[in-house]
Amino acid sequence: MILEAVKYMILGMGVVFVFLYLMVVVLDLQHKLLMKFFPESFEDSSKEPPVTTKREKLKKVAAITAALHHMKNS
Amino acid sequence: MILEAVKYMILGMGVVFVFLYLMVVVLDLQHKLLMKFFPESFEDSSKEPPVTTKREKLKKVAAITAALHHMKNS
Amino acid sequence: MILEAVKYMILGMGVVFVFLYLMVVVLDLQHKLLMKFFPESFEDSSKEPPVTTKREKLKKVAAITAALHHMKNS
Amino acid sequence: MKKRVIQFLLALSVVMIPIGAIATVSHMSEGAKVEAKAQKEVYESKGFGEMLYNFWKQTGIYAFLHPQEGVKNAKGDEVTKFQQSFGRLIMIGITFLLFYLAIAKGFEPLLLIPIGFGGLLANIPLANIIGDGGFIGELFKAGIENELFPILIFMGVGAMTDFGPLLANPKTALLGAAAQFGIFGTLVGAVALSQLGVFDFSLQDAAAISIIGGADGPTTVFIASKLAPDLLGAMAVAAYSYMALVPVIQPPIMKALTTPEERRIKMTTKRKVSQLEKMLFPLTVLVLTILILPESSPLIGALTFGNFVRESKVVERLSKTLQNELINIVTIFLGLSVGSKLAAEYFLVPETLGILILGLVAFSVGTAAGVIMGKIMNRLSKEPINPLIGAAGVSAVPMAARVANRVGMEEDPTNVLLMHAMGPNVAGVIGSAVAAGVYLSIF
Amino acid sequence: MKKRVIQFLLALSVVMIPIGAIATVSHMSEGAKVEAKAQKEVYESKGFGEMLYNFWKQTGIYAFLHPQEGVKNAKGDEVTKFQQSFGRLIMIGITFLLFYLAIAKGFEPLLLIPIGFGGLLANIPLANIIGDGGFIGELFKAGIENELFPILIFMGVGAMTDFGPLLANPKTALLGAAAQFGIFGTLVGAVALSQLGVFDFSLQDAAAISIIGGADGPTTVFIASKLAPDLLGAMAVAAYSYMALVPVIQPPIMKALTTPEERRIKMTTKRKVSQLEKMLFPLTVLVLTILILPESSPLIGALTFGNFVRESKVVERLSKTLQNELINIVTIFLGLSVGSKLAAEYFLVPETLGILILGLVAFSVGTAAGVIMGKIMNRLSKEPINPLIGAAGVSAVPMAARVANRVGMEEDPTNVLLMHAMGPNVAGVIGSAVAAGVYLSIF
Amino acid sequence: MKKRVIQFLLALSVVMIPIGAIATVSHMSEGAKVEAKAQKEVYESKGFGEMLYNFWKQTGIYAFLHPQEGVKNAKGDEVTKFQQSFGRLIMIGITFLLFYLAIAKGFEPLLLIPIGFGGLLANIPLANIIGDGGFIGELFKAGIENELFPILIFMGVGAMTDFGPLLANPKTALLGAAAQFGIFGTLVGAVALSQLGVFDFSLQDAAAISIIGGADGPTTVFIASKLAPDLLGAMAVAAYSYMALVPVIQPPIMKALTTPEERRIKMTTKRKVSQLEKMLFPLTVLVLTILILPESSPLIGALTFGNFVRESKVVERLSKTLQNELINIVTIFLGLSVGSKLAAEYFLVPETLGILILGLVAFSVGTAAGVIMGKIMNRLSKEPINPLIGAAGVSAVPMAARVANRVGMEEDPTNVLLMHAMGPNVAGVIGSAVAAGVYLSIF
């Protein structure tokens, strides 16, 4: 039965490695193709929105404060 | 079988129209009765709360700012 | 059958009282032991966080307002 | 408030009267149409007329107007001619009454609206909503037959309940014990009245009904589905309605049994409660349950699980889920399922009246027992105990505690009893779960 | 937009081509490995080689390359050799197309993504995902076989729908009635074409398919699971796809049937709607359903329950749960379950093409019928009615109403029809539920 | 920390000792009461005494004190006398230990609290909580027997996981492959020890147990319920406990196998990852699974479904539901269900010790294999690879990645490995799902 287990071990580790190795290969290929055909998709569009939001928030706060200041002074 | 289908069509469209027509009649009646017996339920009470909330919010902000101003000046 | 019911009543009320009475006894004992061995767990740590939060909020608001003031003046 | 009742009945008639009228008219006009069509389409006249007639026989109006012998509902239970016609209309009226109570009066709307709507759907003739394959029937199988829904609700209740007030003054738990006399006293009364021939309940049915005195929804549904599934609908309606009516039922009893001086008693001693204590509490209660009354462990196990999830403070997201999404979803499902027992064939039976009466008695007796126990404890204990908080021992959390507070304030506006009343109030939940366990161990 | 299509197909090939290549290579290399191992471990060569070969026979590549006669899927239905090999690949391609439509085009992503993924999983050879014990199989049993999922979705829809616009102008409900001609007209067409030998649908199948013209997802799934469970996958895909394609399908028909003057008609009269009226509305509709068409009561009952929970205003937490958590969870489960019918053995059958064609016809006929009814009503009624809002009568809430608004604005940018179109739009939901009830009462 | 342990044990004894004492006292006093009553109510003395005695026989104390031969639990499995008495008390103690680990130590509280409470409830004598009709029994049937709960959890995990770090450096996936040697190495070890007579596991049991080395909760539950349902409780407890203990188990192994220089290696190259790439990733992985290992498709299908819902960005509300409400609800249900296998009769068997030992071995071997693979890759690859991140390959997301980061920082506080370790970490999840698929294809 140990022999069986060893065989399963070889099979199992083999399949796990083949699977993940293939995954690596495909992901690399995919990455290269995407870099070539969709270079624009790699631009950092995802990082801008939060900045804008913060800016907008700041603007909002500024506007409210200004308004309040105005109200108080008038 | 086409005849069957045509009969079902007439029945089906008939029922759909009868149903929705009755619904229209009942809703009209209901509306008139409600207008007569519960005229107050048609007043625009639903639109005021948000206004109040906004006002309250503004008041709150004003109060906070005033307090802060006071704090800073003192 | 009434006799049965009366017996069940006595049994039932008995069990309910025994159960809750034991609960009272255990809770009292537990309280005393906790007071003795974990006196620190009875300090009002639960009431402070909100205070801190409020303070922090106020500080935040103050900081923002100060910053805005600074921005406006500069 | 009376004005509102009248208004609502008016509003109701706005719906009902024209519909009734239209139904008749539509009946006639449909008959007319049959003829019209019959002329126009001569070649297939018989076929189409027959089709229309078959359709007419499948309308609800026809079913209401032509009740038949030996009709069975979606679950295979027989429905009498009365139940098919007036019975269903009465039940539909009752569900509208439940809506009224829930919306205009604010009585336990979270339960009464789903239960009422379930009842409305259960009284639709010819539809298979409560049977196998019908959606309420499937919900019923998924969670009432196997006790799952009341248990999940109890988990949510546990996660929502703060047992702090009880821990601050544990001995008030005895008030929660006394109030369970509402259950066991009613058992004796129900059996006695059955012996006298007033009602016709078996011992087991009487026990099930008396649990309404526990003033706790999930416990009632749990016990009903175990001991007397046929009575589930009436029992649930009675339990939730009376729980909602606590502000009406309790005050007269409380005032009758106490003197103004007693009602003015101020309670002061409250010991500090630590988070560690709160966290150990559900475990303590569960261990006691294991030792003394394993039969109560599904109910108390679920309650303490929810409370332990809450007080452990390390699984906030599970606690929130128990308190919100899960209990909301299950409340909808439970309400609709329980409502299915408001079908005329289940509700309009002689037993229902008995259940409604006995349920009211149970509530009143429980209230009285709690108050009397409060008086006794006030005399025996060193610290003053306001007997009003005994009434909160029936559970009906947190309504009963608020009522105790309000009645106290009527006498002395500076006397805030709320927190003191919460102790017996939550103890009452445990007490009725224990009582339920006693029944389960007997039957 | 064309550029994006090409991009996507490119992206797709980025995945598919290398995988295909690799699959072949891996096959070879695995063969090579067998030999290598066989040399190294001589003493057990046969055993290990056999083991590897057995494993190889359990890979998906082997299953695609070596389809076999008489293979049955997880549910015991036979799968032809074509369906096992190219069939599954085609279906996987179709699910990718659904993803593309959902993501790049924004077409009903809430449904198409779960359905597409369910379809992807359903086409995996050798796996038991859609059978007994498989997770999609279990979800299917839990909610499609017994009608529960579409009903729960309908509750959510009811809780999300504001019937105010319909109450402000009830007679626009007739437009929602007319648009149901898409259903019944298609029934006749489907039967006629079956008679002519173009299709091969039974009367019952034809009826089920025609319900796609109702332009309502849950109703379609509900009817399909009752009348033609084998066609469920294609019907659901057709219904949701065409609902998503409403902005493409409807405008040409609307423009062809109306003059620019008609499209410029401004609608003005809108009566005030009270909260009381909104609250009574679901009850009114349900009572009508009970009286006239009990068979529709599961669908309309669920819809009105959700709406009553919403408009009663006293059970906000249940309303939110219906609109959010419950409908989201059920949408995921329903989508995956429906997707299981995209398995090649169920979808790649001659009927599918017929369903897709008839579904499109039904949508178009419904749109046309709504518009024509709008023209008739405009002539007969005192107040002007813009016939464009008739197209919204097919339901497909709220897309169809938005399309009506947009087509109107193309002619006159100041003409806001949105609220006026919402009336027939929501009436269309009721209309198709009534049509579904008619079918259920017949079959 | 030691102080806290002592404190907790003290706190525990606060509960346990008085209860024990009281239990005895209550036993006596109840006996006394019997006598007292017997005198007072002579006419029915025997009846009431008998009733009390019957009740006494239904208490938990009686059940603990008087274990009997041939007793069967709610599921019909036999319970030995030892398991009935000390066994249950030991298990209750163990569940308290789990609570302690969860609350005071913060070890996987989301799972350990429901599992522990389920275990507590499962050890209640006479109650029918885990049997048919009992609520945990019903939950077990609803989601463990049919694999539904672990699959739904996996969907949530998929929706919560950002595979970006893996996409930024795909070849680190090989570290996640190597760490699966923890699974297969343990299989051989377990079989060898069984041959030597140390343990007594069948090949199938050994395989199931070894999956604990996958360091992934849902995968463990999934495989256990398929291959060795009897061992489910111990396996789940072992898996979640060791996952929680990762910060204790891994560092010594990592340090023993690496030189300080290796631990100081800084990793720099990380390629940019586009949203399109993230969106295609789940599809790529699923297609690979379909081609190579269809048996893994339930697990990987669920994981990739959740991730696709997340990364498609068009169904935000479904993604949030998967990440919050659904996974929370299922976590509660799964935990309680798994806990039911902590009943003494299932847990206190010789196999449990073997499982606990082998699970620990599997974790350690997996960690070592990952680190060694890291050393090999560091030598072979151009870019430097810090072998510490290999230890994250066992999965246990995100704990293992954090441990790798921390051990690296101990050597060089400026060396932030966290993101680099997340790659093998999430690859480890896929790796163990593949390993699970291999087992399913064999057995």
Ligand code: NA
């Ligand atoms: Na109670």
Ligand code: NA
């Ligand atoms: Na429609």
Ligand code: NA
């Ligand atoms: Na792993």
